[in-house]
Amino acid sequence: xxxxxxxxxMSITLALxxxxxxxxxxxxxxxxxQLTIGIVGGAIAMVCMVLLIMRLPKRDSTDSQ
Amino acid sequence: MKLDIQLLFVxxxxxxxxxxxxxxxxxxxxxxxxxxxxxxxxxxxxxFVWPPSFFATSIYNLERSKSTQFCASCHDMEQHVxxxxxxxxxxxxxxxxxxxxxxxxxxxxxxTDYTMFGPLNAKFKGMRHMMAALLHDVKxxxxxxxxxxQDRDCLQCHDQARFxxxxxxxxxxxxxxxxxxxxxxxxxxxxxx
Numbered sequence: 001x002x003x004x005x006x007x008x009x010m011s012i013t014l015a016l017x018x019x020x021x022x023x024x025x026x027x028x029x030x031x032x033x034q035l036t037i038g039i040v041g042g043a044i045a046m047v048c049m050v051l052l053i054m055r056l057p058k059r060d061s062t063d064s065q
Numbered sequence: 066m067k068l069d070i071q072l073l074f075v076x077x078x079x080x081x082x083x084x085x086x087x088x089x090x091x092x093x094x095x096x097x098x099x100x101x102x103x104x105x106x107x108x109x110x111x112x113f114v115w116p117p118s119f120f121a122t123s124i125y126n127l128e129r130s131k132s133t134q135f136c137a138s139c140h141d142m143e144q145h146v147x148x149x150x151x152x153x154x155x156x157x158x159x160x161x162x163x164x165x166x167x168x169x170x171x172x173x174x175x176x177t178d179y180t181m182f183g184p185l186n187a188k189f190k191g192m193r194h195m196m197a198a199l200l201h202d203v204k205x206x207x208x209x210x211x212x213x214x215q216d217r218d219c220l221q222c223h224d225q226a227r228f229x230x231x232x233x234x235x236x237x238x239x240x241x242x243x244x245x246x247x248x249x250x251x252x253x254x255x256x257x258x
Contacts, residue, residue, distance in 0.1 A: 012115055013087060019079050019122040028138055028195045031126050035192075038119045045115070 001055060008048035015041030075118075075125045082118040127188060131173040139198040141208060146172070148252045156252035166222070179221045214250070219243045 015038045022034035129135060137146035149158045149171050158175065161167045167174050177187040190211075197203055220228070228234055233246070244250065 012082075016079055016082050016115070016118060019118065020076075022126055023075055023079065023122060026126065026129055026135075028135075028199055031130060032195060032199065034122060034126060038123065042115060042119060 001052060004048045004052045004055075008045040008052070011041040011044040011048075015045075075121045078114075078118045078121050082114040130188075130191060131170040133169075133171045133173075136172040139195070141198055141203045142172075145251055151252075154252055155249070157247055157249050158251050175218065177218075178215075179218060213242070214244050216243050 018030070018033050018037045022030040133146060133149065136142050145158075148154050148156050149162050151159050152163070158171070161175075162171050173187070177183050180186075237246075
């Protein structure tokens with residue numbers, strides 16, 4: 001679980017950092033990087049989060065009784 | 066750099082998302098236990114904060130990519146932009162800019178198809194041009210229009226009423242195009258040759 005969360009958050013952080021960079025230093029390179037890293041990073045994070053949800057332990061039904 | 070509302074919005078959304086992501090990351094490093102609250106915060110950060118931030122940044126950058134300065138940032142287009150911005154240039158494009166017929170985004174204004182999906186197509190083509198300029202060595206001879214310049218792009222600004230005032234226009238053949246007579250579009254070396 002740790003690995004999944006770390007990968008997801010690192011890819012998101014990288015995508016957002018490149019986004020900030022492209023806002024303040026706008027050039028063809030940073031624009032292209034923002035789009036590609038944004039899409040790829042976001043996709044990786046989404047996959048990791050879906051896997052994480054699938055691996056979460058199910059709530060025990062006896063807890064509520 | 067000009068600080069406007071759009072930039073402020075993009076910055077705030079992105080900064081918020083970045084803060085959320087970093088905070089979650091630090092939380093993981095500090096205590097390796099996952100309560101439901103922590104998982105919900107992490108999921109929220111990724112599913113609900115990241116997409117608006119990505120789209121806001123992308124739309125803001127796409128809007129900025131319409132500028133003439135952005136087109137000039139590729140070495141291959143330097144000649145064209147120098148001609149358009151030239152104080153003494155006699156080309157049709159330069160006259161449009163100098164006489165403030167086109168106030169901003171000079172390249173985009175003339176080189177966008179004014180059809181339903183024209184602006185979208187222009188952005189996809191722009192992406193391809195950007196990739197080509199960054200990843201390949203584009204030669205000056207390779208730069209050309211996809212198709213001959215279309216009359217409808219001229220007629221977006223030059224409306225019918227003013228168009229009909231010119232005698233030559235009334236006498237023109239049906240198959241004649243604007244650029245057949247107004248052919249001095251850009252004054253660059255390759256076109257001159």
